[in-house]
Amino acid sequence: MPRQQTPGGVERYRVRSTAAAFTSLTALAAMSLVAGPAVAQQRGPGPCALERTSAHHSLGLDTWNGAYPKPLRTLDAVMVFLSFPDAAPAVSPQALTADYFPATSDFFARASYGKFHLVPHPQQRWIRMPKPSTAYGIKRDWEARDRAAYLRDAVAAADPVVDFSRYDIVYFVADPNAPGVDSDATKVVNFDRPLRADGSDLRRIVTVFERHPPDRNVLAHETGHVFDLPDLYHRPSDGKGDWDTYVGDWDVMGSQFGMAPDLFAWQKWKLGWLGPGQVDCVQHGSTLHTLQPVGQPSPTGAIGGTRLAVVRTGPGSAVAVEARGAAGNDDETCSEGVLVYKVRNEAASGGGPVEVLDGHPDTEACWDRSVYPPLADAPLQAGEAYTVPGEGIRIEVADRTPSGAYTVKITT
Structure with a gap:
């Protein structure tokens, strides 16, 4: 892992990415999340589980690489x-x-x-x-x-x-x-x-x-x-510059210093910690999802609620949607909400297999603690929406339930 030698264990960033111009964010004063008549939703791996490839630590999860121990015991x-x-x-x-x-x-x-x-x-x-x-x-x-x-x-x-x-x-x-x-x-x-x-x-x-x-x-x-998980940080070719531009604080495989270091729900799916009843595979139309935060503990003996919604975008790519809240390994996060990211199964460890999409491209947060403030406020809040650039996938967040879950509408 890269070392970021500053008093708080993090570097400070003062420049916003030009990628902000390519995002679409709408604040919704009032939202009606009514699924359209063409609802095509499958629970379980189904068509949204990317195939494992020969890439080092591929995030394809249709099969397990038997050369690695699987952490289910x-x-x-x-x-x-x-x-x-x-x-x-x-x-x-x-x-x-x-x-x-x-x-x-x-x-x-x-x-x-x-x-x-x-x-x-x-x-x-x-x-x-x-x-x-x-x-x-x-x-x-x-x-x-x-x-x-x-x-x-x-x-x-x-x-x-x-x-x-x-x-x-x-x-x-x-x-x-x-x-x-x-x-x-x-x-x-x-x-x-x-x-x-x-x-x-x-x-x-x-x-x-x-x-x-x-x-x-x-x-x-x-x-x-x-356990066959990849590096999610970006290593500059000269060893200088930003290491945390891909995922910021949002996964320990991106930064060991992250404020919200729990593993992405996609990684938990790969490891077998999320089962078919906790992953929604979205195909066409508009679908409603109630997403429990990734770090929220599951009640003893219960399935623990849906943790991940996935839209397959190509043979080797998908858009993932999950909720993050101040619970479990994420209890020190400074931002809660619905996180959207891209997954690529052919990207090797360190080559950007996951890319967090910034729901608030014109702002940043947590200068005193974040490893990469531009992504510290990436999650969408209740009443906000985001359209994935180039994919036509729209994610709308209606509200947060008393249990801490988020009601989300995904339109493809």
Whole structure:
């Protein structure tokens, strides 16, 4: 994940995007949301579920990539703490464990509506690497040779005391104070050919090089990659400029610093946390939808209401509509309402598979906290409407119910 080094963990933006000229927003003083006679609405995946493609971390969800564990059960994660000959650790494994847990487990428990439990198994002592930290060339864009050497040494050093066959996820946590450790290098490493340990294939390892204390939600972001979720941020070609123009604060896979970091409903659908009864597939005509906010907990034993409405716009694209409110992982949001975004199944991780559409292109919000204020007020409020540029899809928000849900009319 990119680091945004400002006192509040965010950068400030003073320029509005020229894309504002291409949006259509109408404030509706009074709205009548009566569905027309041609209502074509299907519940469940149906025709709006984009196909999974060969793109890295494709957001197609008609099938699951079996190379990744699906987070619909309890998964066990081992945390291995690595020290180096050129530094004496200044913090304990127990202190570093507390940096990440229970916060990361709690994030996924809320995001999954209790359908997924991440159980950490931290080692209680440091494991010594054979070479100094400076010998591995640790950095964000790591040389493959140096990275491979680091991982081989780490697996070999840990193998005598860790039974890798017992775990679904592996976190290698480096001593944050070692001189060769670069906090910008935290990432998930996927192997073309799995490493073998304790009779098991290690297909990917989360390499953690964070400071102490670490960036907020950083391990939730990296763990999302373990479940085949893509990076949703935009990485400028020169490494400079805005990283958060695609989705702003609205998903932890876009920014670990986001005010509303819960996963998009589309991502929850992909992971199996939303079922057929919680997704409305919209085809033609005008349809009414009652959308519960994504972060609102589901009542025990209940289906939890509709969380997502989808309009397929092409073989590999769709427009998604969901509600966001100050609940669950989104409890620190500064803007509530109906969020509209585009999804593309052929866009690879980091290539813009999701693009939030700005419902208020002439304004921005939350300068003191947002990672990208132009999108901080993107959601539509009751009494507002938005027409998706180039698609002829109109989203109208009538009201908000006492339960916090939004009544929405979608016309295609």
